[in-house]
Amino acid sequence: MSVLVFIDHSEGQIKKTSHEALSYGAALGKQMAVPAEGVLLGNVQEDLSSLGKYGIQKIHQLNQESLNQLDAEQYIRIISAIAESSGATVIILSHTNTGRAIAPGLSARLKAGLVTGATELPQTVNGFSVKKNVFSGKAFCTVSIKTPIKIISLNPNVFPVITGSGAAEIIQENIKLNPSAVSIKSVSKASGEIPLTEAEIVVSGGRGMKGPENWGPIEELAKLLHAATACSRPVADAGWRPHHEHVGQTGIAIAPNLYIAVGISGAIQHLAGVNRSKVIVVINKDPEAPFFKSADYGIVGDAFEVLPKLIQEVKKLKGLA
Amino acid sequence: MHIMKILVCISKTPDTTAKIAFTDNNRKFVTDGVQWILNPYDEWYALVRAIEIKEKDPSAVLHLVTVGGADYDVVIRKALALGGDEAIRINTEPGDSFYVANQIASIAKAGGYDLILTGKETIDYNGASVGGMLAALMDLPFISLAAKLELSGDTVTLVREIEGGEETVEVKLPLVVGCQKGMAEQRIPNMKGIMGARSKPLKVVEPVASESLTEILSFELPPAKKGVRLVPADNAEELIRLLHDEAKVI
Ligand SMILES: Cc1cc2nc3c(=O)[nH]c(=O)nc-3n(C[C@H](O)[C@H](O)[C@H](O)COP(=O)(O)OP(=O)(O)OC[C@H]3O[C@@H](n4cnc5c(N)ncnc54)[C@H](O)[C@@H]3O)c2cc1C
Numbered sequence: 001m002s003v004l005v006f007i008d009h010s011e012g013q014i015k016k017t018s019h020e021a022l023s024y025g026a027a028l029g030k031q032m033a034v035p036a037e038g039v040l041l042g043n044v045q046e047d048l049s050s051l052g053k054y055g056i057q058k059i060h061q062l063n064q065e066s067l068n069q070l071d072a073e074q075y076i077r078i079i080s081a082i083a084e085s086s087g088a089t090v091i092i093l094s095h096t097n098t099g100r101a102i103a104p105g106l107s108a109r110l111k112a113g114l115v116t117g118a119t120e121l122p123q124t125v126n127g128f129s130v131k132k133n134v135f136s137g138k139a140f141c142t143v144s145i146k147t148p149i150k151i152i153s154l155n156p157n158v159f160p161v162i163t164g165s166g167a168a169e170i171i172q173e174n175i176k177l178n179p180s181a182v183s184i185k186s187v188s189k190a191s192g193e194i195p196l197t198e199a200e201i202v203v204s205g206g207r208g209m210k211g212p213e214n215w216g217p218i219e220e221l222a223k224l225l226h227a228a229t230a231c232s233r234p235v236a237d238a239g240w241r242p243h244h245e246h247v248g249q250t251g252i253a254i255a256p257n258l259y260i261a262v263g264i265s266g267a268i269q270h271l272a273g274v275n276r277s278k279v280i281v282v283i284n285k286d287p288e289a290p291f292f293k294s295a296d297y298g299i300v301g302d303a304f305e306v307l308p309k310l311i312q313e314v315k316k317l318k319g320l321a
Numbered sequence: 322m323h324i325m326k327i328l329v330c331i332s333k334t335p336d337t338t339a340k341i342a343f344t345d346n347n348r349k350f351v352t353d354g355v356q357w358i359l360n361p362y363d364e365w366y367a368l369v370r371a372i373e374i375k376e377k378d379p380s381a382v383l384h385l386v387t388v389g390g391a392d393y394d395v396v397i398r399k400a401l402a403l404g405g406d407e408a409i410r411i412n413t414e415p416g417d418s419f420y421v422a423n424q425i426a427s428i429a430k431a432g433g434y435d436l437i438l439t440g441k442e443t444i445d446y447n448g449a450s451v452g453g454m455l456a457a458l459m460d461l462p463f464i465s466l467a468a469k470l471e472l473s474g475d476t477v478t479l480v481r482e483i484e485g486g487e488e489t490v491e492v493k494l495p496l497v498v499g500c501q502k503g504m505a506e507q508r509i510p511n512m513k514g515i516m517g518a519r520s521k522p523l524k525v526v527e528p529v530a531s532e533s534l535t536e537i538l539s540f541e542l543p544p545a546k547k548g549v550r551l552v553p554a555d556n557a558e559e560l561i562r563l564l565h566d567e568a569k570v571i
Contacts, residue, residue: 297563
């Protein structure tokens with residue numbers, strides 16, 4: 001019996017969400033008094049044994065260059081095989097783009113109950129149940145998993161990265177790869193930009209920004225705060241900003257530590273994507289804007305006057321002015 | 322010539338503005354007064370893209386499938402008003418994602434579909450699981466979070482979202498695709514579509530034996546916000562101070 005954590009990586013770096021998943025897996029292992037192990041497909045620059053610092057005992061690696069790119073079917077087959085050979089009873093992934101591609105297939109293949117978007121450690125004393133987000137962030141539910149093997153995908157930014165000391169044992173796996181059904185033609189990664197779902201701070205603009213030419217201050221504030229940028233649906237629909245920045249019920253759901261909404265009214269469908277943010281700041285010239293009801297801090301004022309002042313103050317805070 | 326067969330999986334969800342409340346010791350969602358809609362990801366992206374494919378190739382066959390009781394018929398008719406040749410409703414209470422995927426797999430295997438489209442997730446349970454499970458159960462490739470899909474013969478070119486970017490991939494039919502924004506633009510059904518939908522076949526079939534692997538025990542609402550703390554517009558300094566010293570987020 002063990003907890004097996006899937007470790008995702010990109011450009012030779014282990015994803016922050018996987019550091020969270022490793023910490024979560026180790027905490028769960030401790031709670032259930034079973035070892036926590038990791039599985040990494042492909043290779044990274046980091047010394048894998050150092051992942052022991054999270055409380056991980058073993059790392060299973062299949063060191064094949066081709067696995068550095070997402071190949072869902074291959075990943076599912078390999079993780080299933082490693083889960084079976086290592087006797088894993090719980091498999092942890094992150095509820096990210098990679099997790100979404102593989103967790104369901106893994107669940108069907110292993111006939112293992114799956115809970116996606118978990119927000120807490122499971123309750124394991126009386127059965128096995130875990131809390132997840134439902135109704136697009138408007139509620140939670142507790143789901144019991146009834147199968148011998150359980151799969152959980154953890155929401156990003158809900159579980160802290162916890163480090164201690166220790167070294168993990170590396171086990172080189174030898175599993176034959178199948179020819180892939182999916183051939184990758186091109187990859188475009190926004191280098192230098194912080195992916196929206198991983199960002200701890202997000203600065204977002206709505207229709208109140210009036211036009212794409214006015215996004216300069218939003219981008220500048222985001223850059224100063226090491227934040228990602230987002231937008232409301234009409235802004236993406238109008239082509240002012242790229243589709244992947246659209247947050248809300250029909251876009252991406254995020255849960256940063258800080259969400260700064262500028263010129264966004266706070267429609268219920270927008271809130272559905274951002275209401276899990278730990279702190280919400282709203283800047284809107286209309287004191288009646290519904291967003292203020294869901295905000296922690298707010299400024300009633302014109303974005304074009306407030307943003308330059310905020311930028312100035314953040315520069316001061318960071319010792320840049 | 323091979324006739325292209327497309328299957329679109331449809332789910333019903335509460336309207337995006339529906340009040341979320343629970344009853345029966347927080348075990349049941351309060352459905353009184355709730356308007357039901359087609360899950361937006363199934364409708365705007367999966368269904369509309371399938372309709373576009375059929376518009377380009379009128380010989381293509383487009384079927385819709387849903388898993389649910391008779392209360393799903395309204396939503397299925399709405400989908401048929403947008404397009405599609407016929408709908409199949411698997412007459413059972415939808416259990417968990419695995420149960421639903423198994424039901425759809427039985428229809429999909431028998432129907433010999435080339436392309437199976439689902440939305441990326443439902444906006445109520447947010448499981449994001451049925452498509453991937455269905456693909457695994459049918460031993461087909463699965464492309465998640467697809468934002469574009471082009472067909473050329475038996476080759477499908479897709480753009481999918483991956484960690485920190487996107488990827489263009491090529492896959493041979495048959496396959497399962499999870500659709501999201503970018504796939505197609507939302508459409509409003511017209512009068513002709515609404516009238517026509519009434520006479521389109523809606524087949525009701527009985528479920529196959531399957532089980533749920535998970536079970537919802539209870540729901541809860543997030544704790545209410547304390548209320549907003551307003552800072553005067555000319556005092557940006559105070560807001561930054563609060564975010565730094567009080568909220569400790571910058
Ligand atoms: C089924 C469905 C799904 C949807 N999904 C989403 C979704 O996923 N995400 C989403 O965002 N929306 C979604 N919507 C749309 C949503 O209902 C709103 O229409 C949308 O969020 C409004 O965007 P907005 O706040 O940018 O624009 P508006 O509602 O037009 O608000 C603009 C705001 O800017 C303020 N403003 C104007 N000028 C200034 C200024 N100079 N300084 C400061 N403030 C200013 C105004 O006071 C106003 O509050 C959905 C709608 C439906 C029906």
